[in-house]
Each structure stands twice: as structure tokens, then as C-alpha cells.
Amino acid sequence: MHDLNTKTAPLNNPFATTRHKAKRTEFLFAQGLRLSTYFVLACAFYIFGDICIKGAPVVFQADFPFINTDFFTKSPETLVVYETVDGEQHQLGFKEFTAFKEANPEVQIVKEHTHSYSAGGILGPLVGTALLTLICIVVALFVGLAAAVYLNEYSGKGRFMDTVRLAILNLAGVPSIVFGLFGLGLFCLFFPVIVSEDQVRTKLAFQLFGSNEYLAFQGWGTSMLAGGLTLAVMILPVIITACEESLKAIPQGFREASLALGATKWQSIRTAVLPYAFPGMLTASILGITRVAGETAPIMFTAALAHKDKLPWQDLGGGNVIFKFLSQSVQAMPYHIYTVAARIPQSEYTKPMQYGSVFVFMVLVMILAALSVYLRIHYRSKLKW
């Protein structure tokens, strides 16, 4: 028996360490790899921790109902900080402040500061983002599913189909700002609308038969629909790939069994393939949504508005309500965060809005991601073959 740690190892030890340099390198590399891995963890912890610590107090409160309901039921507002003669400092939202001044004309206000976007809540941006992602997912799922079914079930092989696949891959690599500009050019500035003669702003307009309305290629303007469609185009490659993977996971036996029973190709796809591929498509699509919901660049030219008093469904007036609803701009979470973080003068009063918005948005995205994971596990256990 020898003590392994003694420096005076027996001469006949066949396993004595000789290659000190190699061992040192081994140690350095192992620790280096370990540190790099932990670095990821540190980044994640720092981001989540910082946002949670500074954002959670904005959203939660100590007394009932424990959630700051104003933050979810009001839209962003200007904060007025004023001092009365007795030296007391007060904070009010701009609307409340105006009402307060009118109601109490006797109160003398000494100092008055305004901080834009620092009062109110994030209802407007939340609603806008929800609507944008809804339009996006409806359009993207429809087109993406169709494309995936065609690619996986109908199309043959060949150079043309290779080109199509390459195009889909390339689409995934296009920077989001380019999608934004594409959406601006196509949807906001070019797509046709039906308008009366005095609203025609382009030479590319055609009078519709038997009416004084024109089909004018002058675009939809910045609108919810344009933004949703831009996001849809952007997410298409992800959806197509996800749908195709789900279709590929369906055993060929289902298709063959169905065809052998005298089904047409579409019948076999509809009854023996799609129902079992759908859960996979759905979960992958939800993950896609979480990504698209956070995109700023595609919507900043096409749909988003920094500030808007009304919610999308308020004050639509008469006429074509659906068109009016879809053709208005909306606030959106990512653009709102960009605005409050980078485009307004900073002060200690803007911090709660900044961190609160980011915190809520992050939690929402995490919930969606968790939902997608849950659904996947749920359906995996249900549909086994």
C-alpha cells in the first residue's frame, strides 16, 4: 500500500504522473468550460432577478387584492408631480390632476413637473399585443399549415421544391427590421382599399363598376392588420418547419392504412394525419408566438403607436366597424417598452413603469412557453403509437 499523495512514489509505480503539462491543460479546460456554462446561468439570473426585484413591487401590493389593478386597467398617462403651499408633494395622473384643479380651484400649486408615460398602466399595450399576435397566429397557422401539408404530403422532389425549401430557410434568416420595411411597403403603402373618390391618394385606382367607389392601391396605412400580417410573414418559416416536423412524426402506416381502405389523399390527410399532427403544430406555434409577441422592429412602421388614449374597440363610430377596427394603429408591449426605456426623459418616476412593463411582459411570455410545454407533455401521453 502506498500513499498516493506522497511525492516520493516508489520507483516501480507504473502509474506515476509524468505529463504535468497535459494535466494542467486538462484542468484549465475543464474549469474553463464549466465557467462558460455558469456564465449563461449568471446572465439569466441577473436579467430575471433584476426585473423581478424592481418590477414585482409595481405589479404586486401588500394589501388586498394584492395586485396593482390600476396597472392592468389603465393605459399609460403623463404623471404630474406637484407641490402645494404647505410643502407637501403629490402625484397624480394628468387627467386626474386636471380634474382635481378644476374641482379645487382654491388649492395653490407651487411646483409642477410632468413625467410622460409614468402614470396609469399598460392596458393599451397589452390589448394591442394580444390583437396583433392573434391576427398573426390565425394567418400564419392557416398559410403555414397549408404550405407544410403541401410540402410534406403532396409535392414531389425536384429542383423547384429544393428552391422552395431554400426560400423558407432564407426567410427565417431575414432581419426583423427588413420584415418591418417589407410590411410597410406592401401592406401599409400598396395593398388595395376601397374608398370614395375624394379619398383616393394614388394614380393606381380603379373605379368600381356601378358605384362611385374606387379600388385604390394606396395601402392600409399603419394598422393592426398590417402589423399582424407582417408578424405572420415573419413567423411563417418557423410555423412551416414546425408543422412539417409534426407531419413527419405521423407514422406512414396511418396514411397507407387509410389509402388502402379507399380514401383519397385529402381524406387520408384530413382524417388520419392532421388530427394527430395538430397538437404538435399547436405547441410549436405557441412557442413561435412568444417570439413574435416580443418583436419591435416589424411593428414599429406597420402598426404600433407610442401613445393612444382609446382602446381599439372604443369610439369606432358607424359604418364598416370591422374595417375601422382592423385599420387602426395600436399600442404594443415591445414598442411601449422601447418608448418608456429610450424615448422619454428619464427620472425616478419613470422607473416603475419601465420595470413593471418588462416584468409583466416577461411573465406573460413565460406563461405561454410553459403552456406550450404542458400541452406537449399532455398530448404526448394521450396520443401514443
Next chain:
Amino acid sequence: MSDTKMDTQLPKSEKKPESQAVEPTGDIVIDVDDVSFAYDGKKEVIRNVSMGIRCNEVTAFIGPSGCGKTTLLRCLNRMNDLIPTAAITNGEIRILDTNIYDPAVDVIELRKHVGMVFQKYNPFPKSIYENVAYGLRIQGVRNKATLDQAVEESLIAAGLWSEVKDRLDASGLGLSGGQQQRLCIARTIAVQPKIILMDEPCSALDPISTTKIEDLITQLKTHFTIVIVTHNMQQATRVSDKTAFFYLGELIEIDETTKVFSNPSKKQTEDYISGRFG
């Protein structure tokens, strides 16, 4: 296997005016005439095969792997159409005196007459009932009573009724392997084909389930013409009336099963069945 006694009752034949000419037993229903087939248009995996398959008989295709027996089977209901480049390069296959590769033949109608049972049992992840009703549903049958009757009769014919009649709404995937394969057979029977093609239906099953399927095949042949591909030569002797031996894409010999296995006319057949290769 005392419980393998099965009622072979057939779904009541519905009116099918165009194909009502019942073939008397022994008539040739599948006429393979000098057929060659290639998956890529060039390399023929079946070469100049000619054979007649007779009504209400069980014909077994045997031969070593890669000899073309499954390929020929899948030609009989044009399942090979799924492979874009695959095509018959020579000859024709006539089923009920019609060349099934004729442009006027609707492959959907063909497959209603020529059903198929696959090597790996593949019930849909639906209930037992829906699995059997599937073929009728895609043909547009909506009447609940008709479906109920067809499902019951098909399950009875497949010898599965007594085992599943209390749980028709349970998933077909919850059954044992042998039951799943019989469910697939019931599903095939439900659309009332004339011919049933079976592609190694027992290769994924245990011996007891295999016996049940074999008994079932013997009973089904009173109503159907059955073509079965098998790797198992004992199975061929047990279930088939005729045996066709394939080797390297060619039909070496087809004859009465008893004759092929006791007194084959070709040396290759003898070598194969005596286990000298394959």
C-alpha cells in the same frame, strides 16, 4: 388455443351493381401477365412475372428478402403509386378482367375492392368502433345503424367481437398486438373488398396471436381471395392453397402448396424450403 373458434359471419353484402358478377370458386381473379416493375424506372426488382390467383383461395408468396414478393403484392392494389418514380415497366395486371394500371381505372375504387393488411399492425389512434367504421365513413356512410351493423359483423368475422364488444369506445391502441392486427383485418373487411392482401401479417406477433390470425385466414377464404406474403414457410403450409416462390425478382414456381413443399419442380425452390439459403 381453445378460444380460437370463431364465427365467420360476413358483413351483409350491400348492393354493388357493377361488380355483382360473383366469380365461382377457382376462377382466376388476379391475372399477373408478364409483369416487370422498377422503383426508379431502371432497375427491375420484379422481372416478367406471370401467375393467376384464383378466387377464394389463399395464395402465399414466399422467398428470401428482397425477392420482390412484397413489391408484387403492393402492385396488386397500386400502393406502389405512393412512390413517385415507381412503375410497372412491362406487362399488365388484370383484376376481375380489368387492367388495373389502365388510365380509366380509379385507384380509389380499386382499393375498395382490394384491401390490404400490413406487416406492422397500424390501427388509428381512435376507438375500436371508429377504426372499423373508418372505411365506411370515408365512403360517406353516415347512418348510425348501418355503421353499427357493419362494425359488429366485421368484428365478428375477424374473431374479435367477443373480446371487445364491451369496450368498443376504448382506444384501438389499448389492445394487444394480435388483437390490433385482427382489428386491422376487421377494418379491411368492413369495406367489403373482394381480395385481401396481407403483407407478413404475423411477423410482429407472438405464436399464440399468429395461430389466431392463421385460423382466421382459413375461415376468411370462403368469402375472400387472399394473397399473403410470408417469411415463415410453416405458415405458408398451414394457411395457403397455392404457394408462389420468388427468387431475385423472378417467379420460380407456383403450384399447390402441398406439391411445392413436398415435391418442388425447381431446384432453387427445394434449396430454399430445405433451408439451404434464404
